[in-house]
Each structure stands twice: as structure tokens, then as C-alpha cells.
Amino acid sequence: xxxxxxxxxxxxxxxxxxxxxxxxxxxxxxxxxxxxxxxxxxxxxxxxxxxxxxxxxxxxxxxxxxxxxxxxxxxxxxxxxxxxxxxxxxxxxxxxxxxxxxxxxxxxxxxxxxxxxxxxxxxxxxxxxxxxxxxxxxxxxxxxxxxxxxxxxxxxxxxxxxxxxxxxxxxxxxxxxxxxxxxxxxxxxxxxxxxxxxxxxxxxxxxxxxxxxxxxxxxxxxxxxxxxxxxxx
Amino acid sequence: xxxxxxxxxxxxxxxxxxxxxxxxxxxxxxxxxxxxxxxxxxxxxxxxxxxxxxxxxxxxxxxxxxxxxxxxxxxxxxxxxxxxxxxxxxxxxxxxxxxxxxxxxxxxxxxxxxxxxxxxxxxxxxxxxxxxxxxxxxxxxxxxxxxxxxxxxxxxxxxxxxxxxxxxxxxxxxxxxxxxxxxxxxxxxxxxxxxxx
Numbered sequence: 191x192x193x194x195x196x197x198x199x200x201x202x203x204x205x206x207x208x209x210x211x212x213x214x215x216x217x218x219x220x221x222x223x224x225x226x227x228x229x230x231x232x233x234x235x236x237x238x239x240x241x242x243x244x245x246x247x248x249x250x251x252x253x254x255x256x257x258x259x260x261x262x263x264x265x266x267x268x269x270x271x272x273x274x275x276x277x278x279x280x281x282x283x284x285x286x287x288x289x290x291x292x293x294x295x296x297x298x299x300x301x302x303x304x305x306x307x308x309x310x311x312x313x314x315x316x317x318x319x320x321x322x323x324x325x326x327x328x329x330x331x332x333x334x335x336x337x338x339x340x341x342x343x344x345x346x347x348x349x350x351x352x353x354x355x356x357x358x359x360x361x362x363x364x365x366x367x368x369x370x371x372x373x374x375x376x377x378x379x380x381x382x383x384x385x386x387x388x389x390x391x392x393x394x395x396x397x398x399x400x401x402x403x404x405x406x407x408x409x410x411x412x413x414x415x416x417x418x419x420x421x422x423x
Numbered sequence: 424x425x426x427x428x429x430x431x432x433x434x435x436x437x438x439x440x441x442x443x444x445x446x447x448x449x450x451x452x453x454x455x456x457x458x459x460x461x462x463x464x465x466x467x468x469x470x471x472x473x474x475x476x477x478x479x480x481x482x483x484x485x486x487x488x489x490x491x492x493x494x495x496x497x498x499x500x501x502x503x504x505x506x507x508x509x510x511x512x513x514x515x516x517x518x519x520x521x522x523x524x525x526x527x528x529x530x531x532x533x534x535x536x537x538x539x540x541x542x543x544x545x546x547x548x549x550x551x552x553x554x555x556x557x558x559x560x561x562x563x564x565x566x567x568x569x570x571x572x573x574x575x576x577x578x579x580x581x582x583x584x585x586x587x588x589x590x591x592x593x594x595x596x597x598x599x600x601x602x603x604x605x606x607x608x609x610x611x612x613x614x615x616x617x618x619x620x
Contacts, residue, residue, distance in 0.1 A: 207606040212468070212509065213577050213584055216517035240506040241498055242613060246563075246578055247505050252459035253466060255479055260454060263480045267487055269447050 194231035202235050210239035313423045314338070314385050316395045318416035326416050327375060329356075329395065331385045338368070338385075342375025353402050357410055359394040359417075370404055371397065394419045435500035436493075443490040450487060457501070458483075461508045468512040468581030478515055482508040516581050562612035570605025573598055 193202040208214045209222050226233040318327035326346070331338045340356070348354055354372075356379055357365040369379050381388040398405070399412035435456065441449035461482065465475040485507055493503055563571065569591075576582050576590060584602070588595040 203610070204603060204606065207610070208602070210506075210509075211574065211577050211602070211606065212513040212581050213587070213602060214517070215583065216514070219514060219517055237498060237506075240509075241502045242610065243578065244499075244502040244505040244509075247460075247464050247509075248501070250460065250463045250467065250579070253463040254459045255462040255476060259458070259462075259476050259480055260451075263454070263483050264451075266480070266484060267450075 193225060193235075194229050202232065203239075206232070206235035206239045207243075209236055210243040314389055315421045315423055316418040317421075318395070318397060318418035320416050327397065327418070329379075329418070331381065333386070334384065336381050336384065337378040338381055340371050340375065340377055340379060346373070346375035348373040348399070351402050352399050352412070353404060354397050354415070355400045355404050355410070357396045357398060358389065358392045359396055360391050361393050362391065364409055365396065367404065367408065368395070370400075389420060389422075392420055432499050432501060435504075436495045439486075439490050439493050439500055439503075440495075442487065443493070453486070454483060457504055460501075461504060464505060465508050465512050467579050468509065469516055474515070475512075478511050479508065482511045485511070513581060517583070562609055565612060566605050566608055567601070569593075569597075569601040570608070573601040574605045574609070577602065 192198065193205065205214070205218075205222065209219060214222070222232070222236065226236050313333045314329075314331045316329045317325050318329070320326050325343050327340060327342050329338050329340045338356075346354070353370050354375070356368040356371050358368055359365050368381070371377055371379065394417055396410070396414050396417040398410040398414045400410070401412075405411045435453065438449045438453040438456070442453060458479065462475065462479050465479050465482070466472065469475045469478060482504075486504065493500070498506075566574070573587055573591065576587055582590060584599055585595060587593075587602075588598045591598060593601075
């Protein structure tokens with residue numbers, strides 16, 4: 191049946207309307223799709239009705255799809271850095287930092303501990319780097335101490351009304367906050383337990399930019415400025 | 424309201440144009456700005472979350488590959504996107520109807536948020552709510568009760584004629600003519616109001 195014949199206009203209009211509304215059975219839908227591929231009049235009728243019908247959809251209450259939809263979509267399309275894991279789960283995330291921070295940590299460890307004759311059981315050193323892989327902050331705690339000393343290696347600028355929050359990134363599970371770092375980038379953060387306990391299972395630390403007073407959700411919400419691998423010395 | 428919608432459509436059209444150039448960030452933006460609306464549209468038709476997620480994904484794959492064919496002068500971006508998602512979902516449910524023969528779909532299965540609370544808006548009210556932003560509100564209101572209800576159910580729940588007949592406890596012929604008459608009226612009214620072009 192040639193639907194685009196002028197005397198069939200009314201019939202075409204109705205079929206197109208039912209197509210857009212969705213009441214046509216599968217075979218009729220498929221047939222119409224096929225015809226529309228080569229018949230501009232039919233194609234036009236379908237698009238006109240889709241436009242009318244789509245207007246009706248404007249009022250539906252939005253429902254957020256779960257994050258896995260985007261993650262697998264990005265993977266399917268082969269997007270750069272497509273990964274369903276959050277940033278603190280992504281292995282590749284560390285690559286730019288790993289070399290710089292390890293080298294810096296080693297150098298630092300030498301200067302920190304060389305004068306001592308016996309090595310403490312477990313001291314922690316973390317060298318934080320930003321995306322440019324240049325060391326930006328150092329955090330360290332000697333064995334047995336309860337305070338993590340944080341020191342900026344370069345001036346840190348924190349926008350007004352924002353704060354720097356320090357996070358522990360465990361091998362398993364979500365980041366855990368260690369509290370805020372003063373805007374100057376220099377300060378002491380009290381650990382919830384002695385370092386060997388507090389940092390058990392922790393691979394790395396990170397610093398994120400959060401609203402003043404810290405993340406309202408208990409998880410990093412702002413951009414991650416620096417990350418550093420935990421070195422046990 | 425209309426100005427907001429125009430600005431949003433202009434923004435989305437610009438994003439689609441960049442997506443056509445394989446701009447991944449534009450695509451991510453487009454997804455962020457449209458996925459919750461489109462997911463809602465998909466869920467209403469297919470009712471099962473897992474399948475709605477899969478179809479939504481397929482629809483966006485389609486958007487990624489065919490953004491170049493989007494013609495801003497022929498359709499609003501939201502129309503274009505909604506049509507892609509709806510068609511994907513309708514193809515799925517219609518095919519399933521054929522495959523399974525049985526057309527029983529237990530309302531609320533697997534999609535608790537679709538179970539409308541008592542006193543909550545039904546499809547017909549939702550049709551009006553959706554139309555509210557446009558001049559078509561009047562047109563929808565002018566439909567006869569039966570037509571309005573049948574069109575709303577077909578639209579929001581993806582029901583076929585026979586499912587509608589079952590649902591509304593009316594003979595198939597009656598439901599078909601309600602829909603037909605309703606759609607004709609809707610079109611005439613929209614054209615009269617100058618909404619269409």
C-alpha cells in the first residue's frame with residue numbers, strides 16, 4: 191500500500207499517530223520504519239507525530255538512572271578513561287603520580303630518617319601530587335605519634351568558603367575522612383588511632399576541595415586536588 | 424517558562440552538534456542533562472529497571488552514532504531524543520508481546536516507583552501536567568474522557584489496543600475509536616493553536 195498517495199493522507203496520518211503513540215503492533219511498526227527510510231512523505235508524517243507526542247512527555251517526573259548506565263555506556267563507546275569505578279578505585283588514576291611520589295618519598299625518607307641509627311617500626315610518609323605529578327604536599331607521622339604533620343611544598347590557594355579535606359583511600363571500600371587541613375597547607379591532623387592501626391589497609395591519601403567545614407556527605411564531593419601513595423618506612 | 428524551554432533546547436541542540444563531531448565531553452553533558460527524563464520515559468514503557476537501563480543505553484549509543492543526522496530545524500532536541508528512546512522501548516515491548524503471547528504485565532513489578540500512590544496523579548492528569556507548559560493543555564483538556572484516558576495510558580504505559588481494552592474494560596473497537604478520534608482532535612486543536620510548526 192502506497193501510504194504517501196494524496197488520497198491516503200488521512201490514513202497515513204492516523205497510522206503515523208499510532209506509531210508515535212506506540213499502539214501499533216511490532217510488524218506494523220517495523221514496516222512503517224522501513225517505508226519511512228525511502229519515502230519522505232511517510233517519514234515526515236512520523237516525525238510530525240513524534241513531535242506532537244513528545245510534547246506530552248514533558249511532564250513526567252525525572253528518574254535518575256543509576257551510575258552504572260553511564261559507566262557501561264562510556265565503556266561501550268570506548269571513551270577515554272571510561273571506567274565504572276569511582277576515581278579512588280581506578281588503578282590508572284595513580285599512574286601519573288606513582289613515580290613522582292615514590293621518588294620524592296624516598297628522597298624525603300632519606301632526609302627524615304638518615305640521622306637515626308635505628309629505624310622506627312612504621313613511620314608513614316605521603317607525598318601528594320596534583321595532576322601535573324609535581325609534589326605539592328608532604329604528610330608524615332613518626333611511629334607511635336598520633337599526629338600527621340602536613341606541609342605544603344608550594345603555596346596552596348583555597349577559594350573563599352572552601353576547605354581542604356584529607357582522605358584515606360582504603361584498598362577496599364570508600365574513602366574515610368581524616369579531617370580538614372588548614373588553608374595554609376601547614377598543620378597537624380590528629381589520627382583516630384596510632385598510625386599502624388589508623389592506616390591499616392590504606393593504600394593512599396587524597397586531598398579534595400570541599401565546602402567550608404568539610405564534605406557534607408562523608409565522601410569527597412569536590413575536585414580531588416592531590417593524591418599520594420602511602421609509604422611505610 | 425517558554426523562554427526557559429527555548430534556552431534549554433538551544434543548549435541541547437549545541438551539545439548535539441558537538442556530539443556529531445565525536446566530542447565526548449559534550450556527550451557526557453548531554454547525558455547528564457537528559458538521562459533522568461529519558462530514563463523516566465523508558466521506565467514507564469518497559470517497567471523493568473534492568474531492561475529500561477539497557478534500552479536507555481542503546482538509545483544513547485544511537486544518539487552518539489546518529490547525532491549528525493539531527494536537524495535542528497526539523498525537531499526540537501528533546502523531541503528527537505524522546506522519540507529515539509520511546510521507539511527503542513516500544514520496539515522492545517511490542518516484540519515481547521509477539522514473543523510471549525501473554526500480555527499480562529504485573530503493574531509495579533520490579534519498579535516500585537511506578538506504583539502510583541492512591542490519590543497521586545494518574546496518567547490522564549500527568550498528560551495534563553505535561554501539556555501544561557504548552558498551549559496543548561487546552562487541547563488535551565478538550566478531549567473526551569475516554570479518548571483522554573486511552574491516549575494517556577497508551578502513551579505513559581506503552582499499552583497496546585488490546586491491553587487498553589482490557590485495562591479500561593471496554594470492547595476493543597471502542598478503545599480503537601477513542602484513540603483515533605482523540606488523536607485527530609488533538610492534531611486539529613494543536614494546528615489551530617499554532618503549536619505545531
